[in-house]
Amino acid sequence: MDLLALFADSHDTVDYKAGDSIFNEQQAGDVMYVVLQGMVELRMQDKLLDLVKPGQIFGELALIDAMQRSATAVAKQNCHLAWLDEDKFLELVHETPRFSLYVMKVLAQRLRKMNTLLYG
């Protein structure tokens, strides 16, 4: 799914400089992000979980289950991000089934990765 195209005209964007913290583990969270430019590191207890590249999402967990952030997100480069709150997220799920499938695939990928880390 081409999220760069879907969010190209978004006005809900935010910029971070390399090294900036975007959110921290255990924080409450009510938005998720789409990387438009740059790269974001996801860390859990100082272990690198994932590198999020342009066209990819992060922070979706806190929107889906309304719990605290499971990871820390740090801008690895200067970043230009689109953000979406719960209303926009639900609108996309209702109107763009391919977006739902993409979010499921991201979650599945993270789960497979965890499985490998846990059980080898």
Added chain:
Amino acid sequence: MDLLALFADSHDTVDYKAGDSIFNEQQAGDVMYVVLQGMVELRMQDKLLDLVKPGQIFGELALIDAMQRSATAVAKQNCHLAWLDEDKFLELVHETPRFSLYVMKVLAQRLRKMNTLLYG
């Protein structure tokens, strides 16, 4: 989301006796299941991952990312299950956004559980 109601009239059902293996880790998989009656154990390398109860799903990962089964599913009690293949799954994602949200929540829950197992 009330999956029991959604699948009450499904003709695509299958029964397993307590102790039966439904699928095994590393197998290819092209269906997911909704538990209508009974209970299913999900195991990974002989560790108990989850107990799936009536109204809940399992086997969704292999449908989402078309990879092999990440866990073994065993009927813990006599079970009556509805199954859905990729076509039916995609139909539901397109027509029933609440189903998409439910699948995301299940994945999020499994991911949070994994996080806890991995990082405490």
